[in-house]
Amino acid sequence: MYSALKIAQQADLPDGLLLITKSKLGESNSYYAQGGMVAVLKENKKDSVESHIKDTIKAGAGLSELDTIKFISENSDKVVHDLLTFGVDFDRDEDGNFTLTKEAAHSVNRILHSGGDATGREIEIALCKAVKENKNINLYENKVVVDLLSENNNCSGVIVYGDDGYEVINSSAVILATGGLGQLYKYTTNPIGATGDGFALAYRAGATLQDMEFIQFHPTALAVDDEKNHNRFLISEAVRGEGAKLCDKNGIEFMSKYHEKCELAPRDIVARANFCEMEKNNEPCVYLNATIIGKEKLLKRFPTIAKKCLEYGIDITKDYIPVAPAAHYFMGGVKTNIKGETSVNGLYAIGEVSSTGLHGANRLASNSLLECVVCAYEVAEFLKNKNLECKNPVDFKEIVSHYDSQEFFTKIDITVLKQRLRDIMWNNVGIFRNEKLLTDALDEISKIKSEFNREYGCATIEEYELRNMLITSELIVKSALNRKESRGAHYRTDYLETDNHGEHSLINKNIGEINLVK
Numbered sequence: 001m002y003s004a005l006k007i008a009q010q011a012d013l014p015d016g017l018l019l020i021t022k023s024k025l026g027e028s029n030s031y032y033a034q035g036g037m038v039a040v041l042k043e044n045k046k047d048s049v050e051s052h053i054k055d056t057i058k059a060g061a062g063l064s065e066l067d068t069i070k071f072i073s074e075n076s077d078k079v080v081h082d083l084l085t086f087g088v089d090f091d092r093d094e095d096g097n098f099t100l101t102k103e104a105a106h107s108v109n110r111i112l113h114s115g116g117d118a119t120g121r122e123i124e125i126a127l128c129k130a131v132k133e134n135k136n137i138n139l140y141e142n143k144v145v146v147d148l149l150s151e152n153n154n155c156s157g158v159i160v161y162g163d164d165g166y167e168v169i170n171s172s173a174v175i176l177a178t179g180g181l182g183q184l185y186k187y188t189t190n191p192i193g194a195t196g197d198g199f200a201l202a203y204r205a206g207a208t209l210q211d212m213e214f215i216q217f218h219p220t221a222l223a224v225d226d227e228k229n230h231n232r233f234l235i236s237e238a239v240r241g242e243g244a245k246l247c248d249k250n251g252i253e254f255m256s257k258y259h260e261k262c263e264l265a266p267r268d269i270v271a272r273a274n275f276c277e278m279e280k281n282n283e284p285c286v287y288l289n290a291t292i293i294g295k296e297k298l299l300k301r302f303p304t305i306a307k308k309c310l311e312y313g314i315d316i317t318k319d320y321i322p323v324a325p326a327a328h329y330f331m332g333g334v335k336t337n338i339k340g341e342t343s344v345n346g347l348y349a350i351g352e353v354s355s356t357g358l359h360g361a362n363r364l365a366s367n368s369l370l371e372c373v374v375c376a377y378e379v380a381e382f383l384k385n386k387n388l389e390c391k392n393p394v395d396f397k398e399i400v401s402h403y404d405s406q407e408f409f410t411k412i413d414i415t416v417l418k419q420r421l422r423d424i425m426w427n428n429v430g431i432f433r434n435e436k437l438l439t440d441a442l443d444e445i446s447k448i449k450s451e452f453n454r455e456y457g458c459a460t461i462e463e464y465e466l467r468n469m470l471i472t473s474e475l476i477v478k479s480a481l482n483r484k485e486s487r488g489a490h491y492r493t494d495y496l497e498t499d500n501h502g503e504h505s506l507i508n509k510n511i512g513e514i515n516l517v518k
């Protein structure tokens with residue numbers, strides 16, 4: 001939404017601008033972001049670009065790229081202030097200064113938040129309003145992009161499917177901002193739409209994808225399932241940042257056994273610690289004791305978490321919160337430069353679907369929203385001087401008939417297939433991996449693929465999602481098999497060491513094999 005607003009503000013748009021979402025506008029991973037957004041603000045004398053770079057590099061376990069981090073960090077102050085002009089705001093103290101908080105692995109307080117613990121929701125509400133009021137932005141809601149129009153390494157538009165059937169949209173610039181893939185896993189903090197569509201669309205169009213093995217598992221999702229959305233509510237790291245402790249059901253704390261920084265150790269370490277404690281005690285969860293923080297501060301700082309937990313009968317001011325790890329964020333994605341350019345002409349990617357090199361093998365908390373807004377700003381800057389006229393519109397009738405003419409003889413229980421995929425991804429391609437688990441996962445994915453038996457056209461939006469989930473899962477497993485080391489969020493019990501090379505893994509359908517490159 002931010003890139004659309006910036007493009008509408010700056011670029012000459014002879015054919016207009018269309019924003020497509022498969023959900024209602026605003027329904028996204030962004031909406032559920034709690035903790036906040038990193039900003040290296042000029043007024044924050046305790047912080048510096050150098051310090052932010054250092055923290056990001058450390059979290060990224062040798063795969064973050066210095067130039068990218070530097071660019072994003074240096075531009076954060078400018079972009080945050082620009083965001084305010086679209087109605088976004090962040091929590092402030094009585095003097096009107098931003099209140100900055102700290103999360104795990106940050107050296108200083110540098111995280112902006114809004115609505116206490118509802119940063120994403122507040123940003124989304126403001127941007128939705130700005131988009132709806134903007135006459136230059138056309139909007140498609142509840143329509144899914146099922147493929148990119150691509151030929152000879154050029155992208156010239158998208159194929160959209162919705163209640164009215166198929167439609168071809170010709171466009172000189174297509175920006176993928178399709179978010180993450182948590183729904184590939186049995187347990188995830190991501191909402192139902194995070195089915196990894198963008199990775200599959202880009203792969204099918206011939207784009208290069210990078211570091212597909214790196215999935216961040218958050219250590220503290222509320223260990224209660226939301227059946228409707230197949231996800232788990234997040235208990236933000238900021239709760240540990242404010243002093244909450246992890247413990248077993250008897251209140252015995254354990255994090256000091258795993259890392260000197262205890263609860264504020266990097267996410268992958270805390271997630272593995274929680275998992276090990278759960279296995280050891282044969283329990284479905286560990287507990288977070290937030291009562292230490294004190295009632296007044298807890299309710300002021302974490303109103304959303306307090307309210308949600310209460311819905312499940314948990315009073316966070318008195319009770320321990322049952323928590324367990326869950327798939328949360330995807331570090332890999334469509335390889336881009338800082339302007340969002342992919343390896344396919346006319347195709348851009350920003351946000352969680354992209355891989356700019358910022359996060360490396362593990363994301364530093366709250367760096368993702370920052371990456372989203374800086375790259376959204378940059379792609380708009382890049383496009384503002386381009387001729388965006390659509391030169392050779394393709395004849396859509398022929399393309400649509402290709403999708404529309406399919407007949408579906410086999411009846412598929414999509415829910416069962418999706419669940420089988422989620423189970424195998426959680427059990428075999430999760431927090432701990434090895435050759436056997438990964439090879440078995442590949443076998444199971446190919447069985448589900450042949451039962452599903454869809455290639456181009458699918459019968460429903462859910463089927464398209466499953467098609468994309470299968471493609472993306474396969475890319476993850478192949479990349480995980482190929483990386484014979486443990487690094488950041490990728491932990492192999494058969495290759496515990498981190499090697500010295502620090503290479504990215506690249507995959508492209510036209511090249512086939514996964515390549516490791518410096």
Ligand SMILES: Cc1cc2nc3c(=O)[nH]c(=O)nc-3n(C[C@H](O)[C@H](O)[C@H](O)COP(=O)(O)OP(=O)(O)OC[C@H]3O[C@@H](n4cnc5c(N)ncnc54)[C@H](O)[C@@H]3O)c2cc1C
Pocket residue numbers: 020021022023026027028029030031032033034035036037038119120143144145146177178179180189190191193197198234328329350351352353365366367368369370372
């Ligand atoms: C619970 C939770 C808490 C988080 N907390 C934080 C935090 O505090 N700080 C932080 O920095 N990060 C946080 N993150 C991560 C961060 O929110 C995401 O990385 C970021 O918001 C991703 O934004 P995005 O614009 O790339 O994608 P999204 O915000 O997910 O938007 C993707 C959009 O694309 C649409 N879409 C997808 N596929 C298709 C398709 N085929 N056709 C049409 N439309 C499609 C979706 O419907 C959606 O509207 C959190 C994530 C979660 C899930």
